[in-house]
Amino acid sequence: MDVIELLFRLALAFTVLLVLTRIMGRKEISQLTFFNFVSAISIGTIGGSLAIDASLSVRNGLIALVSWAVFTVFLGYLDIKSKDVRLAIDGQPLIVVKQGKVLEGELRKARLDLDSLHVLLRKKNVFSLNEVN
Numbered sequence: 001m002d003v004i005e006l007l008f009r010l011a012l013a014f015t016v017l018l019v020l021t022r023i024m025g026r027k028e029i030s031q032l033t034f035f036n037f038v039s040a041i042s043i044g045t046i047g048g049s050l051a052i053d054a055s056l057s058v059r060n061g062l063i064a065l066v067s068w069a070v071f072t073v074f075l076g077y078l079d080i081k082s083k084d085v086r087l088a089i090d091g092q093p094l095i096v097v098k099q100g101k102v103l104e105g106e107l108r109k110a111r112l113d114l115d116s117l118h119v120l121l122r123k124k125n126v127f128s129l130n131e132v133n
Contacts, residue, residue: 001054009058013051016062017043020069025076035079035089039072097121097132 001009020043032040046068050061078085096106096117107117126132 005054006052009061010051012058013047013061013065016050016065017047020065024069024073033090035075039068043068043072097129100130100132102129 024039043065046061046064049056050058050065053061075085075089079089080086094106094110096103096110096112102114102117107114112120121127121129121132
């Protein structure tokens with residue numbers, strides 16, 4: 001692959017990734033679900049392959065990127081419309097503090113330690129477990 005083709009692929013991959021991420025919607029890093037995280041990594045990997053893998057045709061790379069984006073948007077739509085799909089994709093929410101008491105078992109399921117829980121609570125302006133119902 002010569003330099004001109006590489007630059008073309010890089011510009012194309014960047015532009016397509018930018019457009020697709022705008023279409024797929026914005027989420028702050030702190031609000032990413034596991035599904036959003038996996039989807040973002042996959043789209044980035046496909047975009048990187050489109051940019052530098054000479055064995056991948058530009059057409060097939062674009063088809064893969066657009067298809068993955070459509071798949072992600074479709075599952076996001078189903079996630080909004082169906083509680084069962086939402087539970088399958090995101091999992092069951094866990095209650096780790098109830099009436100000011102830390103539920104150790106739920107904390108272990110969430111793979112959180114007590115310090116991380118306190119950090120998350122402080123981000124929500126909660127400075128005492130007694131404030132949590």
